[in-house]
Amino acid sequence: MNSSEFIPENIWKASFPLRCFWYLVTPEETCFEKPEDVPDVISQVIPVFVTFIFIEAVICQFKGRFRFNDALVSLANSNLLRVFEFIGERHLPFIVYTYFYANFRFYTFSWDSLTAWWLAFLMNDHGYYWEHRFLHETMVGWAAHQVHHSSQDFNLTTGIRQSLFQKFFSAPFYIPMALIGIPPQLFMIHLGVSLVYQFWIHTELIDGLGPIYNFLFNVPKHHQVHHGTNKFCIDKNYAGVLIIWDKIYGTFEEKDDHKDEQIAYGLLHGSESFSFFYIQLRYYQFIFDEVLSQSTFGAKLRKIYVFLTKGPGFTEDKPDLRLGDINDYPEGYPNYKIYNPSLSIRQSLYTLTQMTAAAYLMSFFLERQSVYSTYDDHEKFSNACCFPVIIFLVRKTQTENYHVFYSCTQR
Template sequence: MYELLSFLPVNNVCNKGREATAFFVGMILLEVLLGWLETGDLLIKINDGTTSLSAGMMSRLPQLFVRSVEVSSYVYVWNNFHILELPWDSAWTWWLAFLGVDFGYYWVHRCSHELNILWAAHQVHHSSEYYNLTTALRQSVTQQFASWVFYLPMALIVPPSIFAVHIQFNLLYQFWIHTEVVKDLGPLEWILNTPSHHRVHHGRNRYCIDKNYGGTLIIWDRMFGTFVPEDDKVIYGLTHPINTFDILSVEFEYYVYLWQQFISADGITHKLSVIFNGPGWMPGKPRLGDTNDLPEVTGKEVPHNPEWSTLLQTYVHVQFLLVLVVYNNLFETEHMLSQTTVLLITGYILLTLTTLGYIMDQSSNSAVWEMSRCLLMLALHRFGYISSTVPLLVLATEVFASLSAVYWALKCFSKLVVKEKHY
């Protein structure tokens, strides 16, 4: 497979990740089944799982407008500055590329925890208080704009297509380690990054903070002193949970917080420290902060999961599946669409993911936003922007969108009546 991929154009190699979608879905369903058989409970909650998948969808949307920054910067350095071209058919080249990408990822990952400006992007991945395969897809839309620099030294000797194969492999490997179903893997735990090691990385327990950064291998953590084995029960999520399913807040709220901290900091030294020190830093504290200042984890913490009706959960699930179809169709046909059409459909996808977050948060403005979105959905179907090729499905979708718009309009009206009575 590697030999075949090395002959493909770089863009084609990078697009191989899209073909893993069916594998992701199958693995998620298998995890749900195994978890249910073991515990009698669903490991994935609709609100949290939908938020994770929404973040994953958003992280790929920039690819519709700009080429991957990691790959394009790598190709630029290779074309202009490479000093040696390692042979593609040498096993040493492939092993060097494998180790080089994994070593680069270790430092990308570590710096994303130790530099506040990079943590603003990476915290998205840690924001779930659950740990399952959907968490692997909870990615930041901005992370790729910083990670590229760590791989550039490889571009001096390793051809871009080989780099692209390994950067894809490194990413795909990390999908399966986001699970509680797999326990201990014996001797493999010494070399590979495993679910046990990565569970620690996602923990907010004090012993878990800033540990186990590895991608495919755990040897870098062992070498650089950032390894710790899984010990106490791991409590997942951020040290200060965000308690929201609003995808825009999940993606960008920390940037707002960082800006506020920057503005309020005294003097240029403190302002720069806000940006380039760790997220736990405060004046008078070490660069990475003091773990003793973190909230104590008791092991009895309950993830944010507000009660909501089964009917509303079903509604969100159906609407998410519908926008997922639109999303996949957009990536399959974007080369045949005008830039205006791509922008319009992208805007609709972002609006849908946002309003579904409002509904899951039970926000007071969710009704008016969802009513407006359903009307837009109806218009886009009517004018053929997101229509199915099956006429019966077109009719069913339009009926569903119409009924949904009426329902949310009635919700808006009832809130206005209540508000008038209150006054």
């Protein structure tokens, strides 16, 4: 069935970025003959990202549930992630996938195969579930992923607060797709659309889209549980698009079963800084210090083994509990403190202007720097020379009296 029979073709095509938020895309518009034909979905939806964030911020401001300082921290982390993508990090999963597809696949699906499209959708989402679970249930994975959970608010800006290093862990979980012969371009497009879908579920304005939809798909109320620090929230609801994976593997928790308990968001032990480097690197520093503190080489290796295989709640006195004892975790409310340094209007306006400029520049350069772009190597090199300017723009918000988080970095 051709969607243009009901909706004018030009409107249908123009609505593609918006439809990605609910995975309302068709095989005919997301099957590409060559990898270089696959669009950068994230870049396409940035204007929609910004629009949704603005609308939610206005509504939440009237409800008293929006903190401008925390939102700016998320925007800063998002911009720096784009910097890493700019220098090639985003291509790592694709490079690994292509290697296994080219050398080890035991079947080959056609690029326009409907069967391959649906397999790609299911296997990509299943791979994401296990990637996400790995990030939570190993200390080395959590060192990266805790960045995403560091916000003590739950809104759309939380969805774009991401780790610079998380992609280094993702590739192995999608290798099965490559081995059965799903073309790389299908992996790429589903990975992109899946990430876009996961943006809109970071909100408290709505809980879901009805009982049938909520039963099958990940919706805000499911993901609110995932971001909670309450005991019933720990290590639950890892799904990306389909919540059925959590139900199959026993990690699903229904928010409606805990209506008498308010969810406390963030990290179990709270937050102490809005500094970008602190948020991104603090857990790695903890791992590094723990390994160095061991007196013997054997003890260092054992500690590394623990970080690679045990969860962040693991303790040496309960070695049989890989993820730790839930009873040892602190409660959320009423002992939950919000880290909330005040901002002046000048600081807020200054930083918002700077973040907006940096986001625009990053999108502009990323489009041209992509290995799939049609721009020649000379223009790519010229763009790369502008790269330090972007770092300066983002970093400027972290320094001196212009620093929007001045009060916390002075402590």
